[in-house]
Amino acid sequence: MAYNFDQLIDRHGTNCGKWEFMQIQNPYAGSNTLPFWVADMDFPCPDGVIEALHERVDNKAFGYSANFTGEFFRSVCGWFQHRFDWYVNSRDVFYCNGIVPAINYLIQIMTHEGDQVLLQPPIYRPFYKKINCTHRTPVENQLVCRNGHYEIDFEDFEQKVKDPKTTLFLLCSPHNPTGRVWTEEELRSMAELCFANGVRIISDEIHHDIVAPGVKHIPLAKLFPEHQNEIITCASVSKTFNLAGLAYSNIVICDPHLKALWNKLAAGDYGVMYPNPLSITAIQAAYATGEPWIDQLNGYLHDNLVFVKEYLAKHLPRAKMNVPEGTYFAWIDAEPYLRGVIRADLDSYLVQVADVLIESGLEGEPIFGPGAENYLRMNTACPRSMLEEGLRRMCIALDRVFPGDMLEDVIYETPWNEGSLAKAVDRPTFLLFLRYYGCTICQLDMKMLKAEYDKITAAGAKAMVVLQSDPAGIRKQIPETTFPYEIICDPEQKLYEKYNIAPALTKEKMADGKVLAKIGKARASGLVHGAHEGEELQLPAVFLVTPGLAVKQTHYGRTPADMPDTTQFLHWLDDKEGK
DSSP states (O other), X not given: OOOOTTOOOOOTTTTOHHHHOHHHHOTTOOTTOEEOOSSOOSSOOOHHHHHHHHHHHTTOOOOOOOOOOHHHHHHHHHHHHHHHOOOOOGGGEEEESOHHHHHHHHHHHHSOTTOEEEEXXXXXXXXXXXXXXXXXXXXXXXXXXXXXXXXXXXHHHHHHHHSTTEEXXXXXXXXXXXXXXXXXXXXXXXXXXXXXXXXXXXXXXXTTTOBOTTOOOOOHHHHOGGGGGGEEEEEESTTTXXXXXXXXEEEEOOOHHHHXXXXXXXXXXXXXXXXXXXXXXXXXXXXXXXXXXXXXXHHHHHHHHHHHHHHHHHHSTTOBOOOOSBSSEEEEEOGGGOOTHHHHSHHHHIIIIIOEEOEESOSSSOTTOTTOTTEEEEEOOSOHHHHHHHHHHHHHHHSOOOTTOBOOOOEEEOSSOEEEHHHHOSSOEEEEEOSOTTOHHHHHHHHHHHHTHHHHHHTTOEEEEEESSOHHHHHHHSOTTSSSSEEEEOTTOHHHHHTTOOBOSSGGGGOOHHHHHHHHHHHHTTOOOOOOOSOTTBOOEEEEEETTXXXXXXXXXXXXXXXXXXXXXXXXXXXXXXX
């Protein structure tokens, strides 16, 4: 059976955290924002799971439930055996409502306050939170990135585990966010150093089923049957089959003493021993029927990640990304594009400007820890069309012109002649990118610029206005001497595309009170809308360029009314540092 992962499903109206509660993650998110942040997938779950849930719902009763049946444990342990050749005794499998809360409980029963817990940043941020909130101290074995490939610094690792304060290693396998699937040699080396120094291991293997074609995940505990009491494995169907909302994780604990402590703390004091009855049904059905689905999905996810790499190479060429071995995260080094306002608050910038919500390493402090400062983690588990639109928006927002950049010389056309940008910019020059001459807002901007143009020339500067209008059309509407500045015609929008002066994402983004006020002012001035030309949703921009085509200042408008006035232009000229 072939599965359609290109199908777009509408998750609104379902209390979907990823889509409907983005404002909790970022207050600038809105109804048009595309989410690529939290780790769940925008694919329908396997048919076998949906059918089983329908059948269970028809039972009509949903009281306290338990997972003590042999059928349930055969499904869980059978998956481990079949998928990974890993034998797990059903008596060692414990329930928790999620791996993050499980890590919280495990840290408490495996360590003491003040102990050090080893982790490998850049890393999934709840690791830090759970270590800190339990009054333990995170100690870092930072991964080393060589040409986009992450490796373990074993010399540093050994030094950290030899510290007597380090009593626990929190392993992420496959690694989130870098996508490394650790080799047997790497796993053995890390674990043997831990065992030799009395350090126990929690192995978070939630992404164990999400690997690239030809890549094999190896459960750590499978390699060390003689050290079962020193390893806790955390696994789940949540990532594999997109069932995170059903809140069920399998925690493999072999040590009798830790089992007793687990039952006292997690199941006893916190009362999580009764799983959701629908979760039990879903897990059994997923493991019984879902293997063809996940095998095909892994191929689709790999193709998505290859697509991201190729798209970035074309549209954001200075960004760096390797196709990961596991997980569905694109881990993107965007350092060359992180400047000014972007670096100050990258997440909010991308939401406000591009309407995409992506988690970055820049949010006050690096949320993935050291080594993540210039990176974006993009969830690619969605239909290709959604992914492409998100990438388009992101690339346009990041690859803009910024102060300090150099413009290339271009040959441009005016309604009356041709010119060279390098020759025309013989003094500080404002390049204003508007829409087209028929637009009343643009006419008003040009009229206001004309009225105060003597202030700009008196300051030793000039202006040029770029329009999407056809030269012949402007010649029919106005004489050559109408404006004291040159008009550049760009009907094919080559300059707009070159400088990523993009249109608004939606019509809603074009309208606000200031836009309506400006339209009213234009009409009151007697301006009449003419022929529509170019992109109707086009947003304005202005660059201050000095001789030699060095960019001193830029402004990209967020609505058609968002254009600096002459006072702001003069302030830019007075700013000697170009800030």
